[in-house]
Amino acid sequence: MLAAFARATGGPDPLANLVVGEQPVPEPQPGWATVRVRAASLNHHDLWTLRGVSSRPVVPPQILGCDAAGTVAAYVGSAPPGAPEVGARVVVHSPVTCGQCAACRGGDEMSCRRPAMLSEPPLPGTFAEYVAVPADNLIPLPVGVDFSVAACLPTAYLTAYHGLFQRARLQPGMTVLVHGAGGGLPSAAILLGVRAGLTVYATSRDESKRQFALDLGATAAYPPERETAREVITATGGMGVDAVIETVGEPTWELSLRAVRPGGTVVVSGATGGINPPAQLNRIFFRNVTVAGSTMGTRGELRRLIDLCARGALNPVIGSRHALADATSAFAEMEHGEVRGKIVLES
Ligand SMILES: [Zn+2]
Numbered sequence: 001m002l003a004a005f006a007r008a009t010g011g012p013d014p015l016a017n018l019v020v021g022e023q024p025v026p027e028p029q030p031g032w033a034t035v036r037v038r039a040a041s042l043n044h045h046d047l048w049t050l051r052g053v054s055s056r057p058v059v060p061p062q063i064l065g066c067d068a069a070g071t072v073a074a075y076v077g078s079a080p081p082g083a084p085e086v087g088a089r090v091v092v093h094s095p096v097t098c099g100q101c102a103a104c105r106g107g108d109e110m111s112c113r114r115p116a117m118l119s120e121p122p123l124p125g126t127f128a129e130y131v132a133v134p135a136d137n138l139i140p141l142p143v144g145v146d147f148s149v150a151a152c153l154p155t156a157y158l159t160a161y162h163g164l165f166q167r168a169r170l171q172p173g174m175t176v177l178v179h180g181a182g183g184g185l186p187s188a189a190i191l192l193g194v195r196a197g198l199t200v201y202a203t204s205r206d207e208s209k210r211q212f213a214l215d216l217g218a219t220a221a222y223p224p225e226r227e228t229a230r231e232v233i234t235a236t237g238g239m240g241v242d243a244v245i246e247t248v249g250e251p252t253w254e255l256s257l258r259a260v261r262p263g264g265t266v267v268v269s270g271a272t273g274g275i276n277p278p279a280q281l282n283r284i285f286f287r288n289v290t291v292a293g294s295t296m297g298t299r300g301e302l303r304r305l306i307d308l309c310a311r312g313a314l315n316p317v318i319g320s321r322h323a324l325a326d327a328t329s330a331f332a333e334m335e336h337g338e339v340r341g342k343i344v345l346e347s
Pocket of ligand 1: 103111
């Protein structure tokens with residue numbers, strides 16, 4: 001089958017580690033399904049893997065990609081009880097949890113002691129014609145939601161949703177600041193926030209991306225400069241925002257800590273601009289700020305996102321679509337940061 005995989009990691013030109021070529025079709029194991037992938041979307045996680053940054057040591061060839069939509073191709077034997085039938089349209093929930101630790105047994109799968117996601121060893125990723133996943137990770141996809149739209153949901157939209165409403169516990173009427181307005185996860189946070197009745201402020205270095213944020217419904221968009229904190233505080237009646245969705249890291253961390261209100265939450269869901277800003281712990285403890293990490297979300301939250309799309313209440317922004325065979329250009333677009341919204345691979 002065709003797949004996009006890392007033949008090596010790290011080095012001066014990470015994109016040179018990417019190969020689009022033949023890989024064996026994965027063999028399902030009992031309780032798992034093989035899915036014919038029809039669409040998958042790129043995430044910064046895939047670029048980090050090529051750069052040699054991953055939570056587990058990568059053993060090439062490693063197929064990349066952590067979210068997918070497609071159809072069930074096969075099980076070993078018959079479908080497990082409750083699982084979608086062969087041929088059914090599905091979205092794949094990416095976190096593969098152990099099912100045995102105290103968190104898993106207590107129903108808190110997101111706190112699993114040994115979590116992995118698709119594309120992290122030993123699991124192949126979704127940038128392929130087929131991927132094997134636990135049957136429990138399959139979520140039915142209604143006919144009205146197309147595969148490319150669905151492929152945006154399991155990482156970027158799910159992480160944004162979990163960050164806004166579970167980690168920061170935002171309610172209608174509250175305020176949020178979203179950095180890096182052009183990217184997949186930030187554009188998801190802006191759309192989901194506006195839809196839920198939040199007042200959304202955004203930042204981007206690029207004026208056209210600030211305009212993009214306004215087009216998505218943000219109330220105001222600023223360059224990510226030190227003085228922006230003062231403007232955000234003024235815009236929120238002198239308080240600061242209830243929450244910040246931080247995915248940039250080093251370039252925006254100080255702004256996040258200055259712009260959040262006392263007692264507010266900075267949700268960290270990425271660090272595309274660097275992972276080690278000065279922590280400024282004084283701004284955290286003295287102002288009772290919560291720093292909350294957030295990656296992906298629960299199956300239930302993913303079902304709610306699919307339902308929003310099916311009802312026409314959410315239309316994920318797709319910035320570009322490529323055939324799987326053209327994955328190299330898709331990765332180049334992501335690295336250059338020019339695309340607005342999600343980059344989708346179709347196969
Ligand atoms: Zn577990």
